[in-house]
Amino acid sequence: MLMINLTYSQAIESAVDLKMKTRLQQIQEDLYAKKGAGSDFLGWLDWPSSLPDDFLSKIEDTAKAIRDKADVLVVIGIGGSYLGSKAVLSALSSYFPKDEQLEVLFAGHQVSGEYLKQLLEHLEGKEVVVNVISKSGKTTEPAIAFRFLRDYMEKRYGDGAAERIIVTTDAEKGALRQLAETKGYERFIVPDDVGGRYSVFTAVGLLPIAAAGHSIRKLLDGAKEAETTYREAGPDNNPAMQYAAIRHHLYVQGYTTEVNAIFEPKLSFVQEWWKQLFGESEGKEGKGIFPASVVFTTDLHSLGQFIQDGQRNLFETFLLVKEAQQDLEIFETPEDGDELNYIAGLSLQEFNHIAHKGTSNAHLSGGVPQLSLTVDRIDESQIGHLLYFYMLSCAYSAYLLGINPFDQPGVEEYKNNIFKLLKKPGF
């Protein structure tokens, strides 16, 4: 069970006052009645509890088929079609995967010729499956990557390439859907009412996660636990509401940047996913909190200075893990040449807990308001709970700003400019 521990008492006391509680209750009512702005995109809200078993079995069977025939799965996608699975895979997989495990690699999340060329070289001599993911089916970066990967697969496997390419896209629209039909690729659907950054529990996230051998049922159990817990709870005992309320309270006082801070580097892509979720949902109409992230203790030796002493417009949210899955203990040496014997017996996780305490106190005294979210450990169910928690809280947070959490009109601006510069027909 996820715990939210809000360490900035001043913020808690005044953030969730009576007026705020009334606003949160109204948002809750509208959210579940699907009455708020963007309510056509609320498919994710009860998604974990309404997933049919045969859908999950189909994902698991396809995942097994991928593992049976491939050494490498290349997942092509960008934004919400990439970050959800990348976040979960980074959190759950070993830092140094074993050779016999399926290697999951990503493409189409940037446009680097060097990356793509080296990726194609890396695939030589390995058995490959490609999962190309795009809700719209027309995003340029993954389309470019897929053109190269498709060509590679067809040259290498001939007619057999079609059995090694899986498409995840809209049921009806988009160039990718059309291509999948023409070529006879296996298809998974991105539901109409789920936007990219809310799609981690659909086939978008689930297929790559299952292919890597993680339990999607446990992941969804965690999400389901969050779904049911936060659906009923009111502002006094609903951390998803409280996190949104405190962010909002700080925002109106001029704290316009939130720094998400972790001590476990495995969570760094959860931070990247969180940045898209909150940034793309809230950054509109001249409003929004800028989502930033740091990995401690690494960044205490770079950005720590700014957080401690720089411009006072930021607040910090620690994302903490109570128990480490694996740990090491600092041992004594007879000569004590590095002068570390004084901490002999201390585990590295204990070191991080102490580092958190020291950092938190320092930053509080530097005038940085703080929250902390704690998960018991990093496993499928806790990550499922955490991601659902963030999605729900993000909806509350955007509604508190008076913003539609589910569109991204600003993204079109740069896309149109690029198309004009590229002289794309029709632009």
Ligand SMILES: O=P(O)(O)OC[C@H]1O[C@](O)(CO)[C@@H](O)[C@@H]1O
């Ligand atoms: O899945 P698609 O349609 O390729 O979109 C990828 C990403 O691009 C965006 O539209 C922004 O560029 C995101 O909202 C989305 O997650």
